[in-house]
Amino acid sequence: MSVPEAEAIGAPADEIPWRRLSVRMLAVHPVREVLRAWPVLIGVLVLGTRSGVGGGLWGLVGVGFVVVMGLLRWFTTTYRISAEQVQVRRGLLKRETLTVPRDRVRTVDITASPLHRVLGLALVTVGTGRTDRKNDGLKLDALSAEEAARLRVELLDRSIAAPAGADDAAPAPPPAPEIVLAQLQPRWLRYAPFSLSGLVTVAVTVGFLFRLANEAKINVDQFGPVKQATDELARSAVWLAVVQVAIGFLIVVAIFSTVAYVVAYYGFRLTRQPGGTLHIVRGLLTRRSITIEERRLRGVELSEPLPLRWVRGARAVAIATGLRVGRGAERGGSLLVPPAPRAEAERVAGDVLRDPAPLRVPLIPHGARARQRRYTRALLGTGAIIGALAVLWWLADWPSWPVIVSLFLVPAAVVVAEDRYRSLGHLLTPHVLVIRQGSLVRRRNMLVRDGIIGFNLRQSLFQRRAGVVTVEATTAGGRQRYAALDVPVELAVRLADEAVPDLLTPFLRDLAPDDRVRDQA
Numbered sequence: 001m002s003v004p005e006a007e008a009i010g011a012p013a014d015e016i017p018w019r020r021l022s023v024r025m026l027a028v029h030p031v032r033e034v035l036r037a038w039p040v041l042i043g044v045l046v047l048g049t050r051s052g053v054g055g056g057l058w059g060l061v062g063v064g065f066v067v068v069m070g071l072l073r074w075f076t077t078t079y080r081i082s083a084e085q086v087q088v089r090r091g092l093l094k095r096e097t098l099t100v101p102r103d104r105v106r107t108v109d110i111t112a113s114p115l116h117r118v119l120g121l122a123l124v125t126v127g128t129g130r131t132d133r134k135n136d137g138l139k140l141d142a143l144s145a146e147e148a149a150r151l152r153v154e155l156l157d158r159s160i161a162a163p164a165g166a167d168d169a170a171p172a173p174p175p176a177p178e179i180v181l182a183q184l185q186p187r188w189l190r191y192a193p194f195s196l197s198g199l200v201t202v203a204v205t206v207g208f209l210f211r212l213a214n215e216a217k218i219n220v221d222q223f224g225p226v227k228q229a230t231d232e233l234a235r236s237a238v239w240l241a242v243v244q245v246a247i248g249f250l251i252v253v254a255i256f257s258t259v260a261y262v263v264a265y266y267g268f269r270l271t272r273q274p275g276g277t278l279h280i281v282r283g284l285l286t287r288r289s290i291t292i293e294e295r296r297l298r299g300v301e302l303s304e305p306l307p308l309r310w311v312r313g314a315r316a317v318a319i320a321t322g323l324r325v326g327r328g329a330e331r332g333g334s335l336l337v338p339p340a341p342r343a344e345a346e347r348v349a350g351d352v353l354r355d356p357a358p359l360r361v362p363l364i365p366h367g368a369r370a371r372q373r374r375y376t377r378a379l380l381g382t383g384a385i386i387g388a389l390a391v392l393w394w395l396a397d398w399p400s401w402p403v404i405v406s407l408f409l410v411p412a413a414v415v416v417a418e419d420r421y422r423s424l425g426h427l428l429t430p431h432v433l434v435i436r437q438g439s440l441v442r443r444r445n446m447l448v449r450d451g452i453i454g455f456n457l458r459q460s461l462f463q464r465r466a467g468v469v470t471v472e473a474t475t476a477g478g479r480q481r482y483a484a485l486d487v488p489v490e491l492a493v494r495l496a497d498e499a500v501p502d503l504l505t506p507f508l509r510d511l512a513p514d515d516r517v518r519d520q521a
Contacts, residue, residue: 018078018089022144024119029070031115037066079140086126086155088138100138104128106296106322107137108152109333110289112145117287122148126155127322149289156277156291177274182337182348184268184282189258191339194307197264198257202249205256265338270348278318278352280336290333296321298451298477299432300336300349302359302444309442314345318352319447319478334478349446358432358446363425369466370486371421378417382409426471426484426495433473433499435484445482451475454503455496471495 077090086105088098107127116122122145127137143151192198213219233241266284273279278297280290299319308314316337323334336352337345350356386406392398420439427434433452436444456472463469468486475482487495496503 016080016082018080020078021074021140022121022142022147023074024121024144025074025142026071027119028115028121028142029073030067031070033066033070033073034063081151081154086138088140098138100126100128102155105155106293107333108155108291109137110148110152112287114285116142120145122289124148124151152289152291153275156293157275178279179272180269181272181278181351182268182270182340182344184265184338185340188338188340188344189261191308191311191313191341192258192261193254194305194311194313195257195261195339196305196307197260198253198255201256201260202253261338268338270336272351278336280333282338288333292318292320292323292334296477297352297448298475299445299447300352301446301478302345302349304342304442304444306440306442308339312342313339314342315339316345316349316352317478319445319475321477323477353432353446353448355429355431357429358427358434359444361427361429363427363434363436364491366421366424366426366468366484366486366491367488369468369488370424371418373462373466373468373486374417374421375414378413378420379410382406382413385409424485426487428495428499433495435473435482437483437485447473447475447482449499451477452500454500456481457492457496468492473499 072092073090076092077088079086079088081087082102084102086100086102090096090098105126105128107125109125109127110122111125112122121142123142124140125137126140140148140151142148233244236244263284265282267287268282269280271279272294273291276294278292278294280288280292282288297318297320301317301319303315303317304313305315314337315335318334318336320334337348346359347356350359386403386409389398389403389406393400393403416439423436423438423442425434425436431449433447433449434444435447436442453474453476456474458470458472459468463486466486467489469489469492471484471487471492473482473484474480484492484495
């Protein structure tokens with residue numbers, strides 16, 4: 001930052017001049033607007049061709065209009081940063097000024113698309129801690145890469161300035177070096193096929209291709225390779241065709257998952273910065289830089305989707321205020337470790353928490369009543385399916401093989417019930433509350449006790465009969481509610497009382513210990 005700019009930041013907000021975004025955005029905005037408006041431009045071209053005026057002329061007029069609108073975005077957008085707030089002024093017909101107080105800044109993310117990277121630019125998003133879908137933060141699109149990096153450090157700097165009259169000759173202590181907590185390793189790629197991201201990618205790609213073929217009035221069944229594969233499968237036995245399709249599908253999903261993994265996490269690096277922040281950099285095509293203040297950290301989640309558990313893999317996700325939720329950890333910026341060896345994810349989670357104990361100490365199981373509820377729910381659902389198929393076979397002349405096949409659901413339900421029970425557990429350490437649950441996705445949530453706001457104890461009719469209760473720990477970060485399922489009543493009351501001392505004292509102090517348990521039951 002130049003000396004005049006540094007002096008301006010210390011001046012009152014009204015005296016700081018407005019600044020424009022990088023002039024290189026004049027080459028980005030028009031291209032982006034043309035790409036966004038391509039359906040409209042095609043419609044204008046078709047309309048011009050049918051009107052007899054000339055499709056080329058109408059197309060040029062449409063492109064010219066879109067380019068001018070893109071240029072106007074740069075001319076009508078300015079920003080300024082003072083010691084108290086960040087302001088962005090934008091709009092031509094509808095002029096608006098967005099203001100974010102500096103003390104409300106929670107995150108500063110830097111994103112660079114391929115076009116941004118070619119021109120040395122970066123998009124800066126200033127987050128205020130709101131997690132709703134309509135609020136993505138204040139955006140500066142775009143600044144030079146150097147200015148964006150400097151602005152990130154400046155907006156997240158919570159250090160206190162030296163007092164007036166201090167000895168200017170005294171040298172400032174050198175900043176502590178950054179600590180690398182995790183870095184992408186080539187061996188992590190073997191976990192990519194088990195991350196399920198390829199399944200979503202394949203579904204989106206197939207849907208897009210089918211829609212494109214439908215719009216172009218192409219019969220996919222008659223397309224060369226598709227027709228040849230269909231004919232080959234038709235000549236095979238049913239079981240062999242099913243096996244071939246399954247193997248082919250798994251190979252395609254594995255390839256797409258690996259490609260998506262490389263594109264999303266290439267160059268991944270997690271570091272602890274001197275200013276008390278965690279800094280994450282990742283991305284092959286679109287480079288993204290995410291900063292998480294450690295004072296906003298409320299815990300860490302160790303996530304183990306079922307396919308990753310098969311190969312002893314896991315992910316680590318930050319539970320922090322100011323990060324968007326409901327869009328997935330990758331898009332919300334809270335991912336600390338991508339799919340990797342579970343031991344590596346556990347090590348990083350312990351380093352982030354500065355306490356490895358929550359990952360090493362065995363959890364307290366929830367007892368026989370919790371196991372009974374897992375088995376009851378799994379077997380009742382399976383029995384209902386088998387019974388419905390049997391009724392259809394008996395009364396509606398359905399074939400008998402669905403009933404026979406459905407019997408294999410019984411051992412599968414037993415395995416799922418046992419796995420769901422073994423996933424249940426909790427633990428209270430001097431600094432962290434650990435809650436684990438889930439089978440399809442096993443989650444070990446480690447909440448910092450200082451960040452827990454309170455507890456909700458809920459019981460359904462069947463839970464009251466079983467003598468168990470659901471304990472919800474509430475916090476300001478992440479999903480904000482983290483539930484320990486089917487905890488015995490005596491353990492639930494003790495857990496809430498010890499996790500946040502004196503929280504339940506006003507409600508329990510008039511009761512003897514035995515009466516407390518009996519009253520809660």
